[in-house]
Structure formats: structure tokens, C-alpha cells
Amino acid sequence: MQMRRSAVSVASHIAEGHGRLTDAELRKSLGAARGSLYEFETQNELACDMGFIDRESSQQLLGVATETAKMINGLLGVLEP
Numbered sequence: 001m002q003m004r005r006s007a008v009s010v011a012s013h014i015a016e017g018h019g020r021l022t023d024a025e026l027r028k029s030l031g032a033a034r035g036s037l038y039e040f041e042t043q044n045e046l047a048c049d050m051g052f053i054d055r056e057s058s059q060q061l062l063g064v065a066t067e068t069a070k071m072i073n074g075l076l077g078v079l080e081p
Helices: 002-018 023-049 055-079
Strands: none
Touching: 002 023, 023 055
């Protein structure tokens, strides 16, 4: 449940930031999305360590999270003052 919540939070922060009127507000929302993504990565690792998901599924999720982080960081780089 927590993994789902943090994954939804990533997308929600990005959508919210997209609707804001300034680059500063978008950067803030992207930062929050990145924080939620790190939360997701931590929950993924814990779920795997506790046997809730298998290592292969965990690695696939981590790959998607890594690609998402690259996109967020790229957007943040473009928006830097």
C-alpha cells in the first residue's frame, strides 16, 4: 500500500507542478516528486528484503524508478535559475 501511495505521489506532484504558473513552483513540485520517488525506492528495497516481492520484480521497479529520476533531474536542470 505504501509503495502504491508513494508512486501515485510522484505523478501527482509532477502534475501539480505542471499546473503552476512559475518555474520556481514547478521546481518545488519536482523536488517533492523526487522525494516521493526516493521513498518508493526505499519501500521497494524493504519489501524485497522482507520477502513481499521477489528480487527480479524489485530490480525491474528500481529500473523504472531510476529512469524516472533521470527525467525529473533533467527537468530540474533545465529549470535552474
